[in-house]
Amino acid sequence: MSNPLLQKLKNGDVCLNGWLTIPDAFVAEVMAQTGWDSLTIDLQHGLHDYRSAVAALQALHGRPVTPLARVPWNEPGIIGKVLDAGAWGIVCPMVNTAADAKALADACLYAPQGARSNGPIRAGFYGTASPYQTIANANILVLPQIETPEAVENLEAILDTPGISGAYVGPSDLGLCMGLPPILDREEPQILEIYERIIGATRERGQIAGIQNNSPAYAARMGKMGFQILTIATDVNLMGFAAHQAVKAGRELTSEAARA
Amino acid sequence: MSNPLLQKLKNGDVCLNGWLTIPDAFVAEVMAQTGWDSLTIDLQHGLHDYRSAVAALQALHGRPVTPLARVPWNEPGIIGKVLDAGAWGIVCPMVNTAADAKALADACLYAPQGARSNGPIRAGFYGTASPYQTIANANILVLPQIETPEAVENLEAILDTPGISGAYVGPSDLGLCMGLPPILDREEPQILEIYERIIGATRERGQIAGIQNNSPAYAARMGKMGFQILTIATDVNLMGFAAHQAVKAGRELTSEAARA
Amino acid sequence: MSNPLLQKLKNGDVCLNGWLTIPDAFVAEVMAQTGWDSLTIDLQHGLHDYRSAVAALQALHGRPVTPLARVPWNEPGIIGKVLDAGAWGIVCPMVNTAADAKALADACLYAPQGARSNGPIRAGFYGTASPYQTIANANILVLPQIETPEAVENLEAILDTPGISGAYVGPSDLGLCMGLPPILDREEPQILEIYERIIGATRERGQIAGIQNNSPAYAARMGKMGFQILTIATDVNLMGFAAHQAVKAGRELTSEAARA
Amino acid sequence: MSNPLLQKLKNGDVCLNGWLTIPDAFVAEVMAQTGWDSLTIDLQHGLHDYRSAVAALQALHGRPVTPLARVPWNEPGIIGKVLDAGAWGIVCPMVNTAADAKALADACLYAPQGARSNGPIRAGFYGTASPYQTIANANILVLPQIETPEAVENLEAILDTPGISGAYVGPSDLGLCMGLPPILDREEPQILEIYERIIGATRERGQIAGIQNNSPAYAARMGKMGFQILTIATDVNLMGFAAHQAVKAGRELTSEAARA
Amino acid sequence: MSNPLLQKLKNGDVCLNGWLTIPDAFVAEVMAQTGWDSLTIDLQHGLHDYRSAVAALQALHGRPVTPLARVPWNEPGIIGKVLDAGAWGIVCPMVNTAADAKALADACLYAPQGARSNGPIRAGFYGTASPYQTIANANILVLPQIETPEAVENLEAILDTPGISGAYVGPSDLGLCMGLPPILDREEPQILEIYERIIGATRERGQIAGIQNNSPAYAARMGKMGFQILTIATDVNLMGFAAHQAVKAGRELTSEAARA
């Protein structure tokens, strides 16, 4: 029992992460068969809540992907629930200070490293010591989102907080907070400079850096820069964009056929 | 109050139909914003049941697509329920005889044309005569699936059954029943000959022909042949294929980056 | 363990029945506290399916109303399921012949009276003989809907079918099938004559007659005529009409206030 | 893309608001057809949670009402989620201090006005700058509930917090906290005096005042006093009260009929 | 890709089958970790419907048990849906004649052996020929329930119907139809004689016999008699009985403690 994604990251692999926003377990199991290293169930901006996340985690069991979850906020109730349900890592929005980072680590890790409450219901029978509890702290990825200038300012303090595994960049919020449009795959020099700083600071500490992207090409650039967790796409964007393309092609080809 | 898809079909338009198999209303509303003329909620091979179909129909209200439903079987209970919930047409599997076609028409149409029970709960308040009941029979598309050799043999009798709007071809079942692999976008001459016969028979009667396809290009050929309802893709295939492509591109580009 | 509604009907009481169309258990429990003798969960034209019906039946347990269910169609699978889940009676649409009536009775009653399969999961532990099985046949109300001219023609044969408890009139379908608008609370003499005939035939056989109404006043007339199960209103019509009234009053009073 | 309710409020209109407590999308769409200016999905005392709120928001799309949400508590996770899902305003319970008000505004508004995280999944494709993000801050109604003596004491400080749109009065909590019974439509002079003060303070600042009422008549008085958002009724109270009335009338009329 | 249970049965193994009646995927995955050869999702007398069955099938993926389903009735719509969702076998109630058996086989098997419609959505992408379709007919268990005297009378004709895999005995219905109490683990000689006859007839044809039991001890006797699929317990009975025992022990021990 271990976190396969963590092993790959420790090996220095660049990992591809998919993003689940559609609250349906069938979507999760289809995505799980398309080659991702990990899938992140998004309970913040995705339409998932705890119960749909559980269904997705159940569907992901036995599939060759590592399940992670992004929580709606840095709140110990929901963090504990998704970990108990089987997520191997937490992406947490808006971690801006060392105090935020400590609260996050406390919610993710058992004592003495943290203050997570015992009861891993899908990993063992609750009320029983199981292998899970002995390996959990070493296997749970604790990924604060760095997505505000305040977080960038406090970057080192956040990363130095015991229990933190690295940093996950939220480019659209970072830009928005800096007065720029809320997009991914950014080219502004001041943003790229921040990325470099994040890479440097995590690498220095033997930690992981991850980032949300909107295309394989940009993601590959980020991988080359040093990010190891590359989110490339969300379920709904993949479907929506492919549907747009299919309809467009269908319209054009049927018009041509009609004219021919 | 009318069926916009039917208007287009009567105008002679070739219409693009999307296929909903993921039992989630968010998928329905995203698909509804990508340009389809109609969306068919699949209660047979899709993962939808009645309750998820209702949620999809609720999400499709106010969107520029006409909702249809494929029912699990030629059974009046479920046909009535999805019509009452707001579907503007029924695609019905395995209609092989005139008797099957009559049962289908009876389930879809109010007396005297049929035997549908009154109670269109999402179209008016149940127990009250509303505009819906006066226009329903003229607006509901009643589409038997022609997908067995028996159905092809009985084609004219099926189409001549009062209340039937035309024929919708299920290529994979048709092939399977003829000893061929169960695929779409078929090239076997004996199959294409059947398609031509279906086009001819429906056109002769002023009816509609539709067909399930797996690519815009093949669909366009079918449109040129005379099919007016062209299903091009399903939600899950669009997502799954796009995810495969994204991961493949991500792997290649990150490998290149690593090698560079 | 018995069916309280049946006791009242046997005493000659006129009973008030409410109609549940909103697929939510909270609606069921609120309706259950407003004085009805029975509540009918509508799986045909209501938005209920089996799972929401189970939730409603769970919510109705321990409340002073008898739960009935209207099934989507005369199909033994769903009839068995809602009985196993705890309904004390079945209202079945479109029972037009003695054969339909026999199929209905078979689905509702255990051998030797019928062919219901054993497994009353919410009334006892499945696989165990419990008091339920010994009293079920005597307590389940089996109510075919008389709602077509064909059913009226076959009325006596339907009522003479062993196991049938009486007749439940569907006025809107009856009218629709006779070329009249699909409404409740009807005044056409030919319809009222049918009602009298149904009352006579059921009374003669010591059976129960019921009818769907749209107002307490009309229902009371029907009660006087001899109907014992009087459906007066549906959850959604009560809510929708009251909302219309509240908004209308709100608009008028705020306009007056503005003018004052 | 804009908030139609806000336009009416800016025009000085008195608006009628309905309250959704039943966690079902069909209830939402029926209520949406009865004339309200806005409907508030209640995630605090109503039975809604995030997933049922999403279903209601999906059902309200394309209907002539503006959707608002009352959140369970002043917590940024759920506030962000219901805004991302399409609510045009937040009613937040128990805002008692300027600090509470600032937390609320931060959760509702994007930088630089607030700290809402970007990802409006039902308003645009996540990860893309869309028109929504450019108009959101100007269109989201941020309504703290004034429902304790402490809040009344801090009224001006709350209203002066940047981003706050006005005040929404919770009469039953306000009374309860003052040692009075927890009812709506109150007549105590000390309460009415508070209402006047709230009207004055919001008017002075060009802000909006709203209040929960239990009858059109009392609501109209409040409208005359200066409240612009008048909640008149909840879905469940409308249904429950109407059911009581129907059963009562049914009992009386059938008894009369029996005596006649 | 194959049916592991079928392999064991062909090897002559006696297999232990658990029964799922609680419509929750967590129950399915816990049951899947307790050693059963197969688990049967009960859509007839269990509280499962199609959607909860899908969730259970998703949870069972990757677990060391073979999933089967009991359908509510011999109806092709639901049989096709649960097979498409991944069940490896169908237990079908009330198969009383060769015609019933043929309808069942038709619904379970693809042409030319049957008439199942193509679209195995969870086993391959719909519309594509996948390995599943080429192995399905050889791997799907088609198990009619022999549970009436009529079925016993027609036993050989049922078993001789092409596509039928054997017989599954429903002891409580069989007894009920013979005027005996509806229990499992029966001792009546006339019943045991029927069991012997079923064993003989299936063995003769190289088919499988299965039976529903209520205890490991009785099940073992049935295994010795020749039944190969032994259902021993249901999720809810296991839980309910264990809870009774725990509470009883708790009461006794706390009373003793109090007296001590």
Place this chain on the structure above:
Amino acid sequence: MSNPLLQKLKNGDVCLNGWLTIPDAFVAEVMAQTGWDSLTIDLQHGLHDYRSAVAALQALHGRPVTPLARVPWNEPGIIGKVLDAGAWGIVCPMVNTAADAKALADACLYAPQGARSNGPIRAGFYGTASPYQTIANANILVLPQIETPEAVENLEAILDTPGISGAYVGPSDLGLCMGLPPILDREEPQILEIYERIIGATRERGQIAGIQNNSPAYAARMGKMGFQILTIATDVNLMGFAAHQAVKAGRELTSEAARA
């Protein structure tokens, strides 16, 4: 209207509490028929969330058990929601300080004892003063979990916080935080000493002590020690353990039969 469990506790009874982790209302109603004094719906480590808790509370109505809820965290939003939905007591994890205890009491009790917001939707019609509000504060059990050394250190301050009903021990977390394995039914002297101290402190204040156990025998010892609320088992452990036993017995007995 009152809390039956509280009456028993005041009488000095030792009460048996069951634990609900499976998010299904059928499980709740089956457990409710097996003799427990109370059932606690676990929203923290159980798979329940608010909506499944509501379904369980609806199913428990009219059953002879008192419903309690364990919340995911000391957060007023969810505490208010489960109380409004009908729980008669709150078990709250990780109450470590007097400030935590005050926050908990504020969330559970109406003014002037606390700050709970009015709106008990399942106990009365919201917006109306009902008997519930007048008896709630005297009947709601407010049970902080004592499960860290910090909580033990602050025990008296926690118990002295107005509104607190006593202490509920979480043995696995308490052990984990003390460097011991996370199990129930503990024998370490330093732990048993803490239990004695908790019994003493609660008894002194006329308060209630409760504890989570894993067996009737250990629970009885705890009852003798002075704990009055004895949780003996969870739904899922009862089912899982019984299934293990049944399969094991089945394997052994069928092997013996095969050998015989």
